[in-house]
Amino acid sequence: MGFIASGADSSLFIYKHGDQVVYLIVYVDDIILTASTTTVLRHVIDQLRQAFALKDLGELHFFLRVQVRRDAMGFYLNQAQYTEDILERAGMANCRPASTPVEAKPKLSTTDGELASDSTFHHGIKISATPSIALKVYSDADWAGCPDTRRSMFGYCIFLGDSLVSWSSKRQTTVSRSSAETEYRAVANAAAECCWLRNLLQELHVVIDKATMIYCDNVSVVYLSENPTS
Structure with missing residues (x-):
């Protein structure tokens, strides 16, 4: 069988022939294997056993x-x-x-309801040309949140439909001099993850033909993203 190495993930290998699809993930000496049918799955396992000593863990x-x-x-x-x-x-x-890590009552409000709270996500940044939404991202950061290094904490969560498919929360590697810089770095990391996910989903034959929207709660970042000039 001719597996093709994924361009998005070096541990992923894909086989597709007609309506038969096989995905194989290798991590050190562990393998995850899935296929479109049980017959194809067993065939692949038999082929692998001819070359390697395998133990099927079910x-x-x-x-x-x-x-x-x-x-x-x-x-x-x-x-x-x-x-x-x-x-x-x-x-x-x-x-x-x-029940929630953020305040339940909004601090700010406007007549049109665009901004209801400084701890939620209302502004969107498109990273592709089409207007619809299929992959949604929520990004946030805490400026100088680490009391020891004064580095900022940031995180994001990415939804494919209603399913959470990727998430991260960590400390930034550099010290930001403003909240806008911190938030922009967080959005940039989220956007990079989205680009990787879109490429991976394309290789998995999951069609994503709609725009990805990244939500953040910093107006300066939204303006800077729409017009990235100095």
């Missing part, structure tokens, strides 16, 4: 800190166990949960 349940849960409707990915492990190491496993 259905996927946990891989790279991501849990896979299955039911009659399909399968769901989550990082619940990974989150619990982090809370345990931080001594916060018994802390009381909060």
